[in-house]
Amino acid sequence: MREKDRLVIETAGSPGGPATLELPANGHATSSSNGANPVTRTAPKTLLETPHPYKGRLICVEGIDGSGKSTQLLLLERWLRARGYPVHFTEWNSSRLVRRSMQRGKKKNLLTPTTFSLLHAVDFADRLTYQILPPLKAGMIVLADRYVYTAFARDVARGVHPDWVRAVYSPA
Incomplete structure (x- = not known):
């Protein structure tokens, strides 16, 4: 509304x-x-249910490729900025650390599900450290085109053990 x-x-x-x-x-x-x-709220059951201690707000949008996530976040970003809110946008697979390795591995079909998961985890850790936490600490609204929920769904569907995936993404 x-x-x-x-x-x-x-x-x-x-x-x-x-x-x-x-x-x-x-x-x-x-x-x-x-x-x-x-x-x-009752006591959080998992780390993902624990509220973060920062002044900012994190809004995550999940969905399959082509579902309109980026379009809706762009519209929300424009709307928030027009009203004077400080906003930062971040998206999945945006870290320079692993971008080339991911592209090469996908293209040549070199990645096992676990290796693929680890590369995504490195990407996410870099993104969390440099693109998500600093703006949240500064009181900004962070709009995330995908968050760890994408990793949970994708990796488990590919056969990676759910507990392992949760442990790898526990810093989130």
């Missing part, structure tokens, strides 16, 4: 039912469940 001085993002897939993240004009985000009462 869009309103004049704030952005309201409604989610349908959270464990306690629909939730709302509001980014009002003052830049302090609040969340509520079912659009009404503040979300009451």
Whole structure:
């Protein structure tokens, strides 16, 4: 839902039912469940459910290639910037550290699922360290075109053990 001085993002897939993240004009985000009462959370079950301690906000969009993730994030980025929010955009496979190795390995079919996962993990670690955490610490809104959830789905579907994938991506 869009309103004049704030952005309201409604989610349908959270464990306690629909939730709302509001980014009002003052830049302090609040969340509520079912659009009404503040979300009451129990102790986090995993590290991914633990709120980060930074001033900024992380908005992740997941989906298959060509599903419109980048387009929607670009529109959101423009909308947020037009309202004066500091925004940083980041995308999957953007690290220079492994880009060539990934392209070569894919092209020549040289990568096992585990090797592929490790290269993606290196890419993600670099991205987390230099493109995600610093803007979050600075109070920015980070728009992520894919996050660790892509790795979980892809790697496990390719036969990599789920516990191993979670351990490799645990810094997230």
